[in-house]
Amino acid sequence: MFTGIIETLGEIVNIEKEESNLHLYIKSTISHELKIDQSVSHNGVCLTVVGLSDGTHKVTAIDETLKKSNIGGLHIGNTVNLERCTMVGGRLDGHIVQGHVDQTATCIGKEDQHGSTIFTFNYSPDLLNLTVEKGSITVNGISLTVVNSKDNEFSVAIIPYTLEHTNLGNIGIGDVVNLEFDIVGKYVSKILSLRS
Known part of the structure; x- marks a missing residue:
């Protein structure tokens, strides 16, 4: 769950297409703090961190995500809004956000x-x-x-x-x-x- 309060901006530094999936490499000020298998909101899309390297993190967007969101239209150099999951006991400064784009x-x-x-x-x-x-x-x-x-x-x-x-x-x-x-x-x- 998220709150819709953006932590930082990330920059798309690489994009790789693999069959119907899209791998995005994002450089940000929080990338070095992330862990593999952690959920992070990217422009409101909950994506799982699958790789980490030198201040960047990698996520994979599947076909369903690409159909429902603007993730497939991103290019190298674009910025994305990033938010990590809400911690239990933390403040709900925005509202209840699932990270499931409608x-x-x-x-x-x-x-x-x-x-x-x-x-x-x-x-x-x-x-x-x-x-x-x-x-x-x-x-x-x-x-x-x-x-x-x-x-x-x-x-x-x-x-x-x-x-x-x-x-x-x-x-x-x-x-x-x-x-x-x-x-x-x-x-x-x-x-x-x-x-x-």
Whole structure:
């Protein structure tokens, strides 16, 4: 489990394709502290550390992950948001995040508000995921608060600190991000759909 509070950014330094899998090599300030078999969130995708070397760590994304997330579109030099699992007894500063991306979304708006930046994202309604006003959403692994919730669109207001310390600062119109919808909301939606 994660909280959506990004620890650091990692840089993709190598990518290897093996059959339908993608091996990613990431250099970061926490890579030297990681252990083999440890779960780490990469842009909101929970991936297992399978290799360590000289301040880099290696993870493998399988075909299902590549279909559901933006991981397959990463290139050498791109940055990813990194978060290690929540420790039992630790603070839940964001919200409950599983590291299971539900779908991707496209940035359709980025507006400087002279103190914050408003991002607007559009996603396919086909999977019946939903947001609620002032509810939680995970965008590229970042726990954020929804504003202007619509059927297949929502916005988030980003403070300068978050813009500087995550890869949202690199996101522009047309870029694809990972979404994980609030787990509590997903269960409530499922229960209500079974009653109708």
